[in-house]
Amino acid sequence: AQSVTQLDSQVPVFEEAPVELRCNYSSSVSVYLFWYVQYPNQGLQLLLKYLSGSTLVKGINGFEAEFNKSQTSFHLRKPSVHISDTAEYFCAVSLRRAAGNKLTFGGGTRVLVKP
Amino acid sequence: SAVISQKPSRDICQRGTSLTIQCQVDSQVTMMFWYRQQPGQSLTLIATANQGSEATYESGFVIDKFPISRPNLTFSTLTVSNMSPEDSSIYLCSVGQPMNTEAFFGQGTRLTVV
Numbered sequence A: 001a002q003s004v005t006q007l008d009s010q011v012p013v014f015e016e017a018p019v020e021l022r023c024n025y026s027s028s029v030s031v032y033l034f035w036y037v038q039y040p041n042q043g044l045q046l047l048l049k050y051l052s053g054s055t056l057v058k059g060i061n062g063f064e065a066e067f068n069k070s071q072t073s074f075h076l077r078k079p080s081v082h083i084s085d086t087a088e089y090f091c092a093v094s095l096r097r098a099a100g101n102k103l104t105f106g107g108g109t110r111v112l113v114k115p
Numbered sequence B: 001s002a003v004i005s006q007k008p009s010r011d012i013c014q015r016g017t018s019l020t021i022q023c024q025v026d027s028q029v030t031m032m033f034w035y036r037q038q039p040g041q042s043l044t045l046i047a048t049a050n051q052g053s054e055a056t057y058e059s060g061f062v063i064d065k066f067p068i069s070r071p072n073l074t075f076s077t078l079t080v081s082n083m084s085p086e087d088s089s090i091y092l093c094s095v096g097q098p099m100n101t102e103a104f105f106g107q108g109t110r111l112t113v114v
Helices: none
Strands: A003-006 A010-014 A019-021 A023-026 A031-038 A044-050 A056-058 A064-068 A073-078 A087-095 A109-114 B004-007 B010-013 B019-025 B031-037 B043-049 B068-072 B075-080 B089-096 B109-113
Touching: A003 A087, A010 A019, A019 A109, A023 A031, A023 A087, A031 A064, A031 A073, A044 A056, A044 A064, A044 A073, A073 A087, B004 B089, B019 B031, B019 B089, B019 B109, B031 B075, B043 B068, B043 B075, B075 B089
Parallel strands: A010 A109, B010 B109
Antiparallel strands: A003 A023, A019 A073, A023 A073, A031 A044, A031 A087, A056 A064, A064 A073, A087 A109, B004 B019, B019 B075, B031 B043, B031 B089, B068 B075, B089 B109
């Protein structure tokens, strides 16, 4: 079975400051890695995904994430946040052998961007 | 990509009653899933909705409490039966294709049981 741990439940950050959201995973088989964002009262939107190849993945809205196989991590970063980035962020994995299939989510990180 | 519509978007229900949530997709999809997001928590998979056969439930979820239908490749329903306040959550429908690495989500149904 796989599991995902998001190390920070809440991250307050000032506008235009950088932010990093930490994600570690555990799995005995190969997985795909995802970051989703959930804005208040909305569903989930995919920010980015790691499938294979380059370990640095760029997503929408200026976000990027780096896959580190040795540390089993997939941390999300943004160099300069905006007020509109206030949301909850979820790291998730799916089994490679079951692409497009069910996801295992981390506990979520709530980002609050302050002016 | 897929556009997913969930109905209702929110509801307030009396304990002991049941609510059926609908998930409609704008294209045929192979995989359909139902997740629960309890207040302040992450998403937990309830079950995989299988077209033409019984749903596959995750540990801790049972058919009597969460019956699911999947009559075709674009539609599914989840019923939350005999509700209690502990069932107050957001319920989300998700879809995917076997060779596609991305899962798409509906807007969710916010359920409050009083």
